[in-house]
Amino acid sequence: MIGLTLKQLRYFEALARHQHFGRAAEACAISQPALSLQIKELEGMFGATLVERSARHVRLTPIGESLLQKAGQILLAVQELEDLVRASKGPLAGRLRLGIIPTVAPYFLPGVIAILSKAFPELDLELRESVTQSLIDDLLDGRLDLALVALPVSEPALQEFALFDEDFVLVRPLTDEGKPVPGPKMLKTMRLLLLEEGHCFREQALSFCQFNETQPRQLMEGSSLSTLVQMVSAGMGVTLIPEMAIGLETRSADVSVARFPKPGPSRTIGMVWRKTSPLSDQLMHIGAIVREGGPQKAETVADQS
Numbered sequence: 270m271i272g273l274t275l276k277q278l279r280y281f282e283a284l285a286r287h288q289h290f291g292r293a294a295e296a297c298a299i300s301q302p303a304l305s306l307q308i309k310e311l312e313g314m315f316g317a318t319l320v321e322r323s324a325r326h327v328r329l330t331p332i333g334e335s336l337l338q339k340a341g342q343i344l345l346a347v348q349e350l351e352d353l354v355r356a357s358k359g360p361l362a363g364r365l366r367l368g369i370i371p372t373v374a375p376y377f378l379p380g381v382i383a384i385l386s387k388a389f390p391e392l393d394l395e396l397r398e399s400v401t402q403s404l405i406d407d408l409l410d411g412r413l414d415l416a417l418v419a420l421p422v423s424e425p426a427l428q429e430f431a432l433f434d435e436d437f438v439l440v441r442p443l444t445d446e447g448k449p450v451p452g453p454k455m456l457k458t459m460r461l462l463l464l465e466e467g468h469c470f471r472e473q474a475l476s477f478c479q480f481n482e483t484q485p486r487q488l489m490e491g492s493s494l495s496t497l498v499q500m501v502s503a504g505m506g507v508t509l510i511p512e513m514a515i516g517l518e519t520r521s522a523d524v525s526v527a528r529f530p531k532p533g534p535s536r537t538i539g540m541v542w543r544k545t546s547p548l549s550d551q552l553m554h555i556g557a558i559v560r561e562g563g564p565q566k567a568e569t570v571a572d573q574s
Contacts, residue, residue: 278340288326345411353547361551362391368404368416372470376513400467420539430540430556437534439527441507446525460506477534
């Protein structure tokens with residue numbers, strides 16, 4: 270297979286991931302014709318069609334699927350070799366690809382960036398916001414180095430590092446101010462506003478409210494915590510949000526915030542990375558720095574930066 274390059278494997282992996290030549294080309298920062306040419310050259314080397322092309326998307330052929338599996342292993346091994354070189358040079362520097370879930374990003378990320386910029390001035394953070402499963406897939410495939418998620422993720426190949434615990438609070442219309450805080454049984458009878466499927470925060474809220482799949486649900490969905498709070502302000506129901514979101518999401522909404530009696534709903538926020546990553550020691554150090562003061566210190570550092 271003379272002439273096969275890592276660049277071609279990266280292009281092919283991007284095409285398989287995006288299932289679209291235009292989006293894959295954009296992700297690789299090249300033109301679509303250039304990407305198409307590289308894929309055709311790759312197919313010429315194999316003497317076989319690797320992708321089925323259509324107007325809307327592409328599908329991998331069986332040979333393409335086999336190549337994708339091997340290409341992923343090769344690219345991950347190369348990434349870990351590069352990380353090994355970085356780890357041998359001392360303090361963490363250069364690119365660090367960090368993923369973060371949407372129910373943490375707007376509230377905790379600015380402080381994390383400020384903390385890491387102060388501790389590692391040569392670090393170049395690349396950020397991606399997405400739901401937990403997507404971040405886990407990117408970690409396992411070597412497209413991310415580290416992710417901020419709700420724990421546990423229960424993935425054997427990933428190292429988990431807890432940062433802090435936080436409570437959920439109830440957001441309800443301002444007219445409910447001072448009323449008794451409903452428990453799980455009472456919440457079942459109310460119109461509960463939740464994030465769309467795919468968000469781990471949604472499942473955590475449903476678990477607290479003790480919903481099961483056979484019960485009818487008076488539920489409405491929103492795409493973000495901000496949308497949910499505004500829906501509550503409009504009198505459409507009640508919702509749960511994490512404690513760190515209170516200041517940002519309720520300051521411009523006519524809502525009441527109430528805390529649940531102990532033990533109430535809560536979550537653990539932490540970092541995860543591949544156990545095989547040569548950067549494990551440095552990532553553990555990052556975790557310790559961020560955990561030192563929890564979200565309160567992160568907010569303070571962000572305000573001062």
